[in-house]
Amino acid sequence: MTKALIVIDVQNDFCPHGALAVAGGDKIVGGINALMGGFETVVLTQDWHPADHTSFADNHAGAAAFSVVDMPYGPQVLWPRHCVQGSDGAAFHPALNTASAQMILRKGFRPQIDSYSAFFENDRATPTGLHGYLQDCGVKDVVLVGLALDYCVAYSALDAAKLGYCVTVQSDLCRAIDLNGSLSDMQAAMRAAGVILE
Ligand code: VGL
Ligand code: ZN
Numbered sequence: 001m002t003k004a005l006i007v008i009d010v011q012n013d014f015c016p017h018g019a020l021a022v023a024g025g026d027k028i029v030g031g032i033n034a035l036m037g038g039f040e041t042v043v044l045t046q047d048w049h050p051a052d053h054t055s056f057a058d059n060h061a062g063a064a065a066f067s068v069v070d071m072p073y074g075p076q077v078l079w080p081r082h083c084v085q086g087s088d089g090a091a092f093h094p095a096l097n098t099a100s101a102q103m104i105l106r107k108g109f110r111p112q113i114d115s116y117s118a119f120f121e122n123d124r125a126t127p128t129g130l131h132g133y134l135q136d137c138g139v140k141d142v143v144l145v146g147l148a149l150d151y152c153v154a155y156s157a158l159d160a161a162k163l164g165y166c167v168t169v170q171s172d173l174c175r176a177i178d179l180n181g182s183l184s185d186m187q188a189a190m191r192a193a194g195v196i197l198e
Helices: 025-038 130-136 149-162 182-192
Strands: 002-008 041-047 068-071 074-077 103-107 139-147 166-175
Touching: 002 025, 002 149, 025 139, 025 166, 041 130, 041 149, 103 130, 130 139, 139 149, 149 166, 149 182
Parallel strands: 002 041, 002 139, 041 103, 139 166
Antiparallel strands: 068 074
């Protein structure tokens, strides 16, 4: 049985001093590196937005960061500009072991749609290709770690469960944004979907 470790968005902009800093985001890097050796397949994801991305508050005149707008695909939080393609903020945390990864998946690169999940964009329908890759590798079990627990990790875990994987989220190697109760909401949603929260 092949297990994959999926490391979500351990990038400078989600770490202290970054544009969308998650408290303690840098504290999980050593533990994630230590975990990698136990997996046949290691996938890293990278939030990777063009400068004109519609999830950036400053691309909407007068809109405040962390407000919510209606997009054709549903409600969308407007974030501070972050993880712009090729920027230092979009780079992996310098201490993350990227050499052991077989696959680096970039997401959120289409200007008109965000992608929290590593499997589907925020319309919950456009695939990223990760499911095909994992199927080709014979992966049945996935362990998720990274940033942020209540957004990209949670959406990835929910999609993985829906796709039929056995899903574990290792919470001590995640950190959350916790916007308006998002952490407890997403923990409940993950549990209801059969995700193992460790
Ligand atoms: C994320 C908000 C916006 C994440 C990415 O990685 O959780 N959150 N873009
Ligand atoms: Zn983003």
